[in-house]
Amino acid sequence: MRDNFNFEIKDRNGEIVEGSQRQDAYLNFLYGSFYGRLILRLLTRPFVSRIVGSYMSGGRSCKMIDGFIAKQNIDMSQFEEKDFVSYNDFFTRKVKPDKRPIDYDENSLISPCDSKLSVYRINADSVFKIKGSFYSISDILDGNTKAPEFFGGWCLIFRLAVDDYHRYCYFDNGTKGKNYFVKGELHTVKPIALNNYNIYKRNSREYTFLETENFGEAAQIEVGAMMVGKIKNLHQKHQFKRGEEKGMFEFGGSTIILLIKRGVAYIDNDILENTKSGFETVVKLGEKIGGKLKEREI
Numbered sequence: 556m557r558d559n560f561n562f563e564i565k566d567r568n569g570e571i572v573e574g575s576q577r578q579d580a581y582l583n584f585l586y587g588s589f590y591g592r593l594i595l596r597l598l599t600r601p602f603v604s605r606i607v608g609s610y611m612s613g614g615r616s617c618k619m620i621d622g623f624i625a626k627q628n629i630d631m632s633q634f635e636e637k638d639f640v641s642y643n644d645f646f647t648r649k650v651k652p653d654k655r656p657i658d659y660d661e662n663s664l665i666s667p668c669d670s671k672l673s674v675y676r677i678n679a680d681s682v683f684k685i686k687g688s689f690y691s692i693s694d695i696l697d698g699n700t701k702a703p704e705f706f707g708g709w710c711l712i713f714r715l716a717v718d719d720y721h722r723y724c725y726f727d728n729g730t731k732g733k734n735y736f737v738k739g740e741l742h743t744v745k746p747i748a749l750n751n752y753n754i755y756k757r758n759s760r761e762y763t764f765l766e767t768e769n770f771g772e773a774a775q776i777e778v779g780a781m782m783v784g785k786i787k788n789l790h791q792k793h794q795f796k797r798g799e800e801k802g803m804f805e806f807g808g809s810t811i812i813l814l815i816k817r818g819v820a821y822i823d824n825d826i827l828e829n830t831k832s833g834f835e836t837v838v839k840l841g842e843k844i845g846g847k848l849k850e851r852e853i
Contacts (some may be wrong), residue, residue: 560621564671565829566837608643608785611806616642627718647787647803650720650840657724657798657841661769664820664845667689667801668811670713671835672844674822677814679706695812696762705774709816709840711844714835715809722803723777723811724840725795729767736761739779758810761786761806765795765852770848771819777802778785798841 564572584591597603605655610616619642624631633654635724639645658665666672675681682691692710715721762776782828786809788802795801822845829836838844 563834564837565834567825567842571834572837578600582851599701603685608805611643611646612641617645620645627697629718631784641666643805644805647721649722652805655720655840656663658796662844662847662849663843664770664815664822664847665726665797666713666840666842666844667726667775667813668713669720669839670811670837671827672714672838673712673830673835674826675710675712675830677705677708677710679703681706681710687798687848692814696774697735697760697761699735699762701764701774704772705814707724708785709813709815711813711822712815713811713838720840721805721809723801723842725765725770725797725799725801726773727765727767727797727811728795729765730794731763731765731792733789734761734763734788747831753811759786763788769819771816774799774812774814776814777804778812788852814845821845821850 566572617639620639623629623642623645633650635649635651637646637648655669677692691702692705693699696702737760757822759779760776762774762783765773767773777788779786785805786802787805823843826836826838826844
């Protein structure tokens, strides 16, 4: 069993990144107390998410933007300049292309998003423990018969916090099939939430299979979170290019899971060592996180 979330996070230089203690205290209350769980039952009902989503897409939500920027210390010089018409418009803001350069080397495995990353080997009997919540690859893919094809490969879990860039891209050139939507209850993906809920079986998610030029067939799963109204993928069947935008999350923290088959890729050592030691690694969209497996051992 594997435990892939830890309150401590490291950057690619090995430095520990500070977390949000205030948000952690709020989530401790929601998930760790009787009254918090009563409130949570209401918050996670679909109609509540729809109401919140409607407000976040309306003009009145603009008043939240300045405070959020200040609280999260977001560097707005990295993003395209525009007048936001709602909080969701701000939340899905586009980054300037030169601020997220794409590694176009065909031998590089790149991150599809800004996130905190953990990576694991997938075995036939793998059950991943995430702060008290358990799931298998079959659970993640909603019982799809292709799940066993990923045994021996890699499971990459990209956790997006509320201050991360919430658009994501394709990690290689290739073609994709249709998207499969799995309806579920919406819960937060912050680590404390996983103490009491099986997040990946309860959360709504959308998955697809990607046939890539350099890394074979992969599966990508976007996972919604508490009060996230939509996972907005841009394409059904589609021929894509490395770095092309695949989709976005609207308001809330979210997760992307990438499954890669055995024998096609290696993962950079710092990420593997951080995961082994209980740390997530900060990565950015388009950044190299591994590469095509050639002479390396599997």
